[in-house]
Amino acid sequence: DQQVKQNSPSLSVQEGRISILNCDYTNSMFDYFLWYKKYPAEGPTFLISISSIKDKNEDGRFTVFLNKSAKHLSLHIVPSQPGDSAVYFCAASAIYGGSQGNLIFGKGTKLSVKP
Amino acid sequence: NAGVTQTPKFRILKIGQSMTLQCAQDMNHNYMYWYRQDPGMGLKLIYYSVGAGITDKGEVPNGYNVSRSTTEDFPLRLELAAPSQTSVYFCANSYLVSNYGYTFGSGTRLTVV
Numbered sequence: 001d002q003q004v005k006q007n008s009p010s011l012s013v014q015e016g017r018i019s020i021l022n023c024d025y026t027n028s029m030f031d032y033f034l035w036y037k038k039y040p041a042e043g044p045t046f047l048i049s050i051s052s053i054k055d056k057n058e059d060g061r062f063t064v065f066l067n068k069s070a071k072h073l074s075l076h077i078v079p080s081q082p083g084d085s086a087v088y089f090c091a092a093s094a095i096y097g098g099s100q101g102n103l104i105f106g107k108g109t110k111l112s113v114k115p
Numbered sequence: 116n117a118g119v120t121q122t123p124k125f126r127i128l129k130i131g132q133s134m135t136l137q138c139a140q141d142m143n144h145n146y147m148y149w150y151r152q153d154p155g156m157g158l159k160l161i162y163y164s165v166g167a168g169i170t171d172k173g174e175v176p177n178g179y180n181v182s183r184s185t186t187e188d189f190p191l192r193l194e195l196a197a198p199s200q201t202s203v204y205f206c207a208n209s210y211l212v213s214n215y216g217y218t219f220g221s222g223t224r225l226t227v228v
Contacts, residue, residue, distance in 0.1 A: 004157070009155070036219075041221070041222070042221055043119075043207075043219030043222050044158070044205070044217075046216035046217065100161055104160075106157050107155065108157060115188050
């Protein structure tokens with residue numbers, strides 16, 4: 001039973017346009033959400049996070065939006081660049097839940113940004 | 116600063132063999148984790164540790180063992196390798212419980228034949 005779902009395995013976007021990656025979760029105890037970026041043959045690297053007390057967090061070209069009522073978050077990349085081509089993982093944690101705060105990951109979305 | 120270092124990067128094992136995947140950190144973080152990533156799947160937590168001498172099972176612990184005798188090292192042991200353990204293994208650490216994000220190693224690609 002997947003608690004964190006990324007329903008789009010892949011996304012292709014033109015350079016300069018917006019990339020929107022989506023993530024849904026089922027566990028209402030989740031209170032912290034993170035996005036990781038992964039290049040081939042490398043480990044995931046932390047990109048951006050958001051606490052459940054916020055609905056938006058920005059860091060340069062990257063913005064994460066959280067809709068708690070819909071249990072949905074999204075990552076916006078504007079403008080998209082070819083170097084953004086990677087697999088993006090959504091992750092969630094529940095500090096006070098049974099998972100001891102460990103991160104639960106989605107399956108990832110492979111983003112391809114075409115020049 | 117190396118961060119989180121995993122060795123080896125690649126390994127081929129025969130069914131029934133054993134091996135230890137090494138993970139070392141130089142960040143002095145208490146929390147360490149082992150994940151596996153199967154093709155097209157997310158990362159599944161195998162074991163984690165909240166400090167030296169303390170380990171606990173994650174989502175998929177069967178077939179694996181860990182130890183945490185020091186803050187720096189968190190080895191993962193496979194006693195009787197099976198084809199189902201063919202995967203990419205990632206070690207990670209964090210300063211506190213996940214709020215601050217994890218730092219991942221570059222992974223060990225293991226094939227069991």
